[in-house]
Amino acid sequence: MLPDATLTNGSPQQIAHRLAAAFAATAAERDAQGGTPKTERDALRASGLLALSIPEAYGGFGANWRLTMDVVRTLGRADSSIGHVFGFHHLMLATVRLFGSTEQWSAWFEQTARRQWFWGNALNPLDERAISRSHQDWREFSGQKSFCSGALDSEMLIASARDADTGTLLIAAVPTGRSGISVAQDWENMGQRQTDSGTVTFEKVRVENHEILADPGPLSTPFACLRPLLAQLILTNIYLSIGESAFNDARHYTLREARPWHAARVEKTAEDPYVLGQFGEFWVGLEAARVLTDRAAERFDTAWNRGAALTEAERGEVALAIATAKVAATETGLSICTRMFDVAGARATHGALRLDRHWRNLRTHTLHDPLAYKLREIGEWTLTQRYPTPSFYS
Template identity: 85%
Template sequence: MPLRKQLCGDMNSTYLQQNAPLSVLPDEETPAITETPLQIAQRLAVAFATTATERDAQGGTPKAERDALRTSGLLAMSIPVTHGGSGANWRQTLDVVRTLGRADSSLGHVFGFHHLMLATVRLFGSPPQWRSWFEQTARHQWFWGNALNPLDERAVSHSYAGWREFSGQKSFCSGALDSEMLIVSARDADAGTLLVAAVPTGRTGISVGEDWNNIGQRQTDSGTVTLEKVRVENHELLTEPGPLSTPFACLRPLLAQLILTNTYLGIGESAFNDARHYTLHEARPWHTSGVQTTSADPYILGQYGEFWAGLEAARLLTDRAADRFDAAWAREDALTEAERGEVALAVATAKVAATEIGFSICTRMFDVAGARATHGALRLDRHWRNLRTHTLHDPLAYKLREIGEWTLTQRYPTPSFYS
């Protein structure tokens, strides 16, 4: 086995193998055991982790891995049982996002955004719309992609009798390549309001560019979607109740933030596991340390203590936020602005914690793993690159300002697509 695959595969899968279900490869004589969504994700994550380093170098679309997610049934896990899904709550779905993100943050990202798009049609659309799309997604194993990006206003919409035309471009369209459905948005050319719609990715006029070549999250295909006179039927527009129109509809950005938080936490956990493996198996003690192994170095032990305390704090805050989100989701149209505001604060706090400990570990992991950990074939820098790329799309300083504003004035964050 080549050195790169051997070392990187071992390090990426250490945690996952320890936590995988016992029947990853059941023999023919063993009775079939129904796996939970988390067990399915753990099994898939073992395989995803072994190729994550090589795929990070390649970039592009993780086609085989996306197809594995399709056949796993996990794309329907957040869909209610009555509409063909697994009926998982959001805490369970986010646990899978984190599990996949720990193996490969790109896959955790696109998987989470798939479920965010499903939540978008539920929160912004009417019951006949989301029920139909839920059932078709579960039946046909559809993957949903994102072309919403409300900050990119290059796409405009013109109205015609019974339909609208969308034209323009959208950037940062995570998961759009190799998807069956897209959530797209455009500004009404007359009213200036934001219109959001659900359309098939293969519709005439939609072109998904293969132009994503950033330093991190290299297999999220977060490139450009071009809309050239795309016909959008009125029944595909999500206008009842519409974007951010009620406290319940305003849960959409909070789910997006929770997906990112779990992705960031997965990156931090993965970096921790890789650093731990290298410290225990490859690193050498400093010549003046007076110890025989790196695991006995008090400075290294102190840093691991800080890593663990930070991860535990972020995990507890993230899980608390997910539980509060589930409680708010169950309230549906009865959800109040204050209740939504409490969830927003919990999510923002968790995101700050996950981001800060993630950056700490992704940077300081080399202090505890040693100079040999910088070998190019290991690509251990990918953890920092992935976290740095993703967090720039929603500056942490503004999350801290929102939390500070509530702390001083008891004013909840104003609902937007980012808070």
């Protein structure tokens, strides 16, 4: 059972693969249940992987983003909800690094690695119901945020609110258990059912000035503008992991359970030329998405290592690489999650298998922001050589 010492020994990749095997065994059952994957989250805490992207100087593994994305994808193939909250945890840590001062992020990194904190999200820039008011040497946050992935069962939150007087977006790192913060168990969507992406309510929450990430602040420099690109890169890897998982399940069921269609005049489904052709198309799509996604991660690492010296043009090149990979992962994944039943056959729709969860998970998550706008950004670059304008979604 989880957690187990055998799941926490070895390299990050070895740990991730052992955890993924354990998570996969209960993924379909937990999809039916919904709610919080508490056992699995605690296994991640015990594994040390919550410190994966934290530099070694602060007690972490010191992994680069390519390796971190590989682990997100490994976990996501087993259970996309787990990959989601794990990836967003590291996005929240990166938010502190990109928007905050050295004094802020170094202390939070150290405590996260030492105490195995899980970070959750309450930063939804399109939901402007949360308002902040100034009270001398502290600020009040009041209101609500939706789509707060991983907030439940977290130790820390990245939260945002609009200044009541100026409308300025303020972002803070606060303990989830602080007085006035309540996390609702109201996530009941068709997919990503164990991400707890519901509502967080702030009722006159006291936020200290030193908890506000204002140095350099949100999207204030090309380096700070890497934050939305990391978010998009994490989403891309999650989408790709769902497509890979659907492919693996389709292959498994086609080889072991599917019966050939009588008109094919073959003894095995694996000999049907139409089935073989579809698996060929699945593979080509996945291989293209994998190459583009890994290239995007490598370019992101290069940009990250540039730090404050990163230019707008360098940031723009990374944005295009990630947008391209995201389009490929989305389109390929949705195709496989739908067409997998064409190759696996009618018996693959049995409710106990819950193979439909792949489509439900991907369809739910790919609505994060419309793919059409990613394609428009890419098209604008190809025609006018204009880089995507930095925002929380590009």
